[in-house]
Amino acid sequence: MIVVVVSRILQWLHLQPQHSLSWPSPPSPRSSTEKLVLPLSASSQKTSFTDVPSEESRTHHFPSVHAPIVFVICLLPISTALVFYCTSTLPITLAWPRTLEDVAQLGRELTAYTQSGTWPLLHVMGVMAITAIWKHAWSIPGSVIWNVLAGALFSPIIATLFLTTLTTIGSICATLLATPLAPFLTYLFPRALDMTRTALHGESDNPQDDSTTEVHKSKSSAWVRLSVLRLVGVVPWSGINIACGVCGVSLGDCVMGAFIGCLPWTAVTCQIGDILQTVVSTSSNSTPESISSILMSPRIIIKLALLSFLSLAPILARNRLRKMIHPSVFQSSPENEQSSRRNWVRDLRTKISKTRSRDRKPSLKLNILVQEKRAIEELPS
Structure with a gap:
């Protein structure tokens, strides 16, 4: 059933080649000096120079830019249904933990299930892999809970390598799913x-x-x-x-x-x-x-x-x-460092001299005013 659905989707996303707009130049028995000569059809049975598209191709034709986005949109419900189905196969009482007590209860149930044999352990690892990849691929929060549960179920080294690999695969899936958005985001931003x-x-x-x-x-x-x-x-x-x-x-x-x-x-x-x-x-x-x-x-x-x-x-x-x-910012030569220090010291001296000159200007103006007042007082009345 899934194969039939996927094949039907691929048929819907099949792109028809665009017809060429160049007119053929059939041989004409008329003189080459005539400027306006209508092209003749190669067959008397056809009134068009191109193949007329069928009704099916008219109905199921999608633009080339929209086809990947439609495919990504179809993947979201399919992958979500797969994740819910895989989670339902685990012998747990909780659908998804919401508090620390729920996490502890889920950890106890999964620990008891994984210790019952090899196949239960592989079952838990498979469901954990599918769920973790799905969360990272669609940027859904909550993947840290699987990290904590993996650390509780397995040894820290095995859990770290296992979850890091799953995170990497999920990140690659997210990158591939975001690729069809490039033309639209390039046009907008x-x-x-x-x-x-x-x-x-x-x-x-x-x-x-x-x-x-x-x-x-x-x-x-x-x-x-x-x-x-x-x-x-x-x-x-x-x-x-x-x-x-x-x-x-x-x-x-x-x-x-x-x-x-x-x-x-x-x-x-x-x-x-x-x-x-x-x-x-x-x-x-x-x-x-x-x-x-x-x-x-x-x-x-x-x-x-x-x-x-x-x-x-x-x-x-x-x-x-x-x-x-x-690296170029931090791997500078000693000569550049010395020149930058000299420039910094020179700028600092310039700023200090400017502040001193600003402080001297009011005192100079005051002295000039005092001298002018004394000169006025010394004038004969």
Whole structure:
């Protein structure tokens, strides 16, 4: 049934070639000196020089620009139905967690299901993969819940690599889905799109310079810029995915930038899930411990230290990340640094001298007025 529906959609999106407007020049028995000669049809049975389109082609003909957008719109309900069907196959009581208690309940149910065998584990991983890719592809919030659950179900390393791969695949899908919007956004916002394309592709900061060495110094790869944007966290990841599709960034750069940029934040969320699972499992044992004793254990302390390092690493390394984006700004020669310092000192002296001259002007005017008054008083009456 799905194959028939997909084939029908592809038939609807089939594009008919546009007919040529050039008139043929059939041989005419008349003299070549005549200027106005009507072209003759090649056959006496036809009154048209082109093939008349059939009724089916007239009905199911779409413009070439709208066809990809129609295909993307059709993918949204189909993929959503697939995700809901896959989620319904899991033996859980909650449709989607909304509070921390719901997340804990969902984690307990999935943990009990995955520990029952290998196939249940693969089942959970498959549903998690489909749902995570769908969320990132359509920029739907809530993917961090799967990161926390994956950290609770698997080991932190496996969960981090697994969810980072899913995030990368979802980002690539979002980039491909945003590609058909490029003609419309280019027409509506040409200048903003050009600035975004320049920022993502890493063009030279000094375009007037013709030397290739300086261009290579001031230019960084697109995947480096994408990685830095994701690590810093100022721009939403969904916005980065859409910008990559609209601006035509290569898929290789998108894959590298998404994987490297998402790795630390995915590790943080998976580590949180592992810590929560450790606290819950320890407190539910036959000999329950207090929360303070659990948090003071060496294992939890190491995990918290690693969590703090991963969360603060992009902030502490912001200067190094800036150097990766603009190496020409930070890799200046000593002579340029000395000249810039001299110019700064010269400007400072000029400003100080101007302020002093401004302070002296009122006193000079006052002295002149006093001298004029004394001269007037000394005049004979």
